Amino acid sequence: MATPHLVQYQGSKRNIASEISSYFPKRINRLIEPFCGTAAVSILAAKQNKVGKFILNDINKPLVEMLELCVKQPEVLYRQYEEIWNGQFVEGTNNIDYFYKMREKFNQESEPALMLFMLARVVKGAVRYNNNGQMNQSCDKRRNGTRPELIRNNAIQISNLLNNRTEFYNLDYREMLLKAQPGDLVYMDPPYQGTSNTSDNRYYQGVDYEELVNALKLLNDKNVDFIISYDGMTGExxxxxxxxxxxELTHIFINSGKSAQSTLLGKKEITYESLYLSKNLKCVYENRAEQLKLII
Incomplete structure (x- = not known):
């Protein structure tokens, strides 16, 4: 059975989550995601029975509240989403105008089901914010958003995997990392360089390179294992x-497929995601490399 995912989300590691999880240590007390997004890595880890407890955190509060409602009350999230989704098909309603009406409402109320509808209908599942922190992403005019029945099915599956063993937080990632202890595994997927200025509207909040490096050093000092997805390369x-x-990180590249941007420009280039493993996970990498050699 396929691993469930709630909704499209730009930057999600859903397509390479299995590769990422292959570098997990055998014993993990808690999996902590300080930049959880839609929690693709945690959902897969739960499905694979690799982890028993999870901490999901994101600085984007409506996103975390959407995930929490999905995990704790999936039927409630489904019914609320269904009502919003059906509203765009009411006789005399222009579904594009309806989206912008719902976006305005979201910027006033930030309810979980409205967040879900925004993600389901915005271009490329990519949230954008203005300098005032209000969502300003455009509507994808080609689609109506994920059908409620599919949302319900995936939400129930996600709830079955994560309910009663997941904590939810809306903190700065540095505060979240203070909670990490030896025996935990921290998986980080921060905004990448070049998209991380605090004024960049592609992210709710950017991440400074030097601050991130200092945070990783503190994890090393505490002997906390971590894996971080951070930038990469397209073609050369x-x-x-x-x-x-x-x-003292192990740096590897994961093939994440053809670059959509390069394809639009008539090029055939592959995107590779950088993955860094903390020093204690070097042995996991070496063991996996040996296994791959035997397969070849």
Whole structure:
């Protein structure tokens, strides 16, 4: 059975989550995601029975509240979403105008089901915010958003995987990392370099490179294992600076498929996601490399 996902979300690691989880240590007390997004990695880890407890955090409060309602009360989220989704088909309603009406309502109320509807209908599942923190992404005019029945099916599956063993937070990632202890695994997927300015409207909040490096050093000092997805390369073009050598990380690249942007430009280039493993996970990487050699 396929791993459930609630809704489209730009930047989700759903397509490479199985590759990421292959570098998990055998014993994990808690999986902590400080930049959880739609929690693709945690959902897969729960499905694979690799982890028993989870902490999901994101600075985007409506996103976390949407996930929490999905996990704790999936039927409530489904019914609320269904009512909003059906509203665009009421006789005499223009579904594009309806989207912008719901976006305005979301910017006033930020309810979980409205967040879900926004993600289901915005272009590429990509949330955008203005300088006042209000969503300003455009509507995808080609589609009506995920059908409620599919939302319900996936929400129930996600709830079955994560309910009663997940904590939810809306904190700065540095505050969340203070909660990490030896035996935990922290998986991080921060906004990438070049999209991380605090004024960049592609993200609710950016992440400073030096602050991130200092946070990773503190995890090393606490002997907390971590994995971080951070930039990568398209074709031969590298994105951003590597994380510094003194962190003693193992740096690998994961093939994430053809670059959509390059395809639009008539090029055939592959995108590779950078994945960094903390120093204690080097043995996991080496063991997996040996296994792959045996398969080949």
């Amino acid at each position: 073009k590298k994105h951003g600076k590597d994380l510094p050598d003194y962190l």
